[in-house]
Amino acid sequence: MNWSDTTRLIVATILVVAYLALCGGIYLSERRKRRQALRDAAALRPAADGAQPWLIGYASQTGSAEQLAWQTARMLHTAGVPTRVTALSDISIDDLMQSERALFVVSTYGEGDPPDNASLFATKLMNAKQALSHLHFGVLMLGDSHYAHFCGFxxxxxxxxxxxxxxxxxxxxxxxxxxxxxxxxxxxHLSHLAGTADTPDWQAPSYQQWRLAARQCLNPDSAGAPTFHLELEAITDEAIWEAGDLVQVLAPADQERPREYSVASIPADGRVHLLVRQERREDGTLGIASGWLTEQALVGATIDLRLRPHSNFRLGDNQHRPLILIGNGTGLAGLRSHLKARAANGMQRNWLVFGERNAANDFYYRDEIMAWQNQGVLERADIVFSRDQEQRIYVQDKLREQAEQVRSWLAADAAIYVCGSLEGMAGGVEAALTDIIGSTGVEQLIEQGRYRRDVY
Ligand SMILES: Cc1cc2nc3c(=O)[nH]c(=O)nc-3n(C[C@H](O)[C@H](O)[C@H](O)COP(=O)(O)O)c2cc1C
Structure with missing residues (x-):
């Protein structure tokens, strides 16, 4: 064996060992998660006397309703009431026929619409009257009265x-x-039904203090509103989050209404990155939260913030699948966190379809995106600038144009992640997907957890 063969052997051995260590790491982390899920389920297992469990259904986009559903189950469990907690879309008509008591914790989106994880329930079960006279129910409706259809769903x-x-x-x-x-x-009401004394109040969400460490306008001279890249550092606790998660920010001028932003970074970056568009009201004054984050708070200021797990938009089971990442405007934030996670994990089957107005001013994170293309982290990138040509084009037009590619990625088991505006983009993307794979195809993607959205 000559010298270069020995070197090759050493390098090959190191690669094999590193690969095995990576596999081992993934296996251990998956095992930890599975054990935690089993512990959660075991803690809430129905009582041995065969008492009929109360069904607790949640409809949740960003996790608040889901969290409250679990809190509800834990409280009932403490009072000796068995429960079964599940997303609305996983509830069948048989489940309802067999339950005597059901509690629903549901949020509302769009124009009084259900969140994604309730859309199947809404279309398949709620489209007709059912025979549920045996069922006793309670509903906790989450919403925001600033929307026209307050708690519509x-x-x-x-x-x-x-x-x-x-x-x-x-x-x-x-x-x-x-x-x-x-x-x-x-x-x-729950205490009364479960026959216990009132339990202590559930805690209002607690916020941590973060420091605004850096801020940069990404689109000087843009025809649109200024958009900023922000970096925040945790002052107190160690911060834990996953790609796809959200933050809630409390502006000093409105401590009642937190605003949500998608996180644009991963923990390995050491900081939470946000992409925030500065809003202006019709009278020219700055939006309360976006004005605070993009202008009034100085770099170095303390920001009240809390991280929110966004289970619907995390990669979860999709982490081994190819990804089609679609978004516009500040929606790039959520897609960027996924791309960073994919780059860190060496997952290269990623296709970015992103839309903004003009290439000259609105190509956020251009260098990073180009670098991902060069390194092969992005197998495909279609950046669509709506106003760079006579006829306006949007991400949904690009999808229709690339219909064959979309079908071929989906045939290879790809998952679709959509982040950005609800108005125009999210509906347009859904209509394009329906044209490309049919409404049954879209329904199947939803059912398989391969169509995830973080839209606002
Ligand atoms: C894009 C968007 C649209 C919303 N639309 C409505 C609405 O039409 N009516 C309403 O009452 N609340 C609306 N909300 C508020 C949510 O229902 C509310 O924040 C709820 O607590 C979210 O619960 P979840 O985390 O379980 O999804 C909307 C929130 C967002 C971000």
Missing amino acids: GHTLTSWLRKSGAQALFESIAADNGNTKALHTWQH
Whole structure:
């Protein structure tokens, strides 16, 4: 064996060992998660006497309703009431026929629409009256009264249950932005039903202090509103999050209404990155939260922030699949965190379809995106600038143009992640996908967890 053969052997051995260590790491982390899930389920297992579990269904986009559903289950469990917690889309008509008591914790999106993980339930079960006279139910409706259809889906669900003959255990409760009084009313009803004394209030979400470490305008001279890249450092606790997660920020001028932003970085960056567009109201004044983050707070200022796990938009089971990442404007934030995670994990089957106005001013993170293309982290990138040519083109037009590619990526088991504006983009993308793979195809993607959205 000559010298270069020995070197090759050493390098090959190191690569094999590194690969085995990586596989081992993934295996251990998956095993930890599985064990935690089993522990959660075991803690809430039905009582041995065969008592009928209460069904607790949640409809949740960004996790608040899901979290409250689990809190509800834990509280009932403590009182000796067995429960079964599940997303609305996983509830069948048989589940409802076999349950005597069901509690629903549901949020609302769009124009009074259900969150994605309830859309199948809404289209398949709620499209007709069912025979549910045996069922007793309670509904906690999460929403935001700034929207025209406040708690719209909660109300639609309540009236469908009533029309189907189910009996309300109490009036459905509307919680405006997680309002503590409404949550207390819900807890009070639960205690009463479970036959326990009122339990202590659930804690209002706690915020941590973060330092605004850097801020940069990404689109000087843009025809659109200024958009900023922000970097924040945790002052107190160690920060834990995953690609796809969100933050909630409290602006000093409005401590009642936190604003949500998608995180644009991964923990390995050491900082939470945000992509924030500066909003201006019609009278020319700055938006409360975006004005605070992009202008009034000085670099070095303390920001009240909390990280929110966004289970619907994390990679989860999709981490081994090819990804089609679609978005516009500040939606690039959520896609960037995924691309960073993919680059760190050596996953190269990624296709970015991103839209903004003009290449000259609005190509956020251009160098990074080009570098990902050169390094092969992005197998394909279609950056669409709507106003760089006579005829406006958008991400949905690009998808239609690339229909064959979309079909071939989906045939290779790809998952689709959409981040950005609800108005125009999200609906346009869904219509394009429906044209390309049919409505049954889209439904199947949703059912398989391969169509995830973080839209606002
Ligand atoms: C893009 C977007 C659209 C929303 N649309 C509505 C709406 O039409 N009506 C409403 O009451 N609340 C609306 N909300 C507020 C959510 O329902 C509310 O924040 C809820 O607590 C989210 O719960 P979740 O984390 O379980 O999804 C909207 C929130 C966002 C971000």
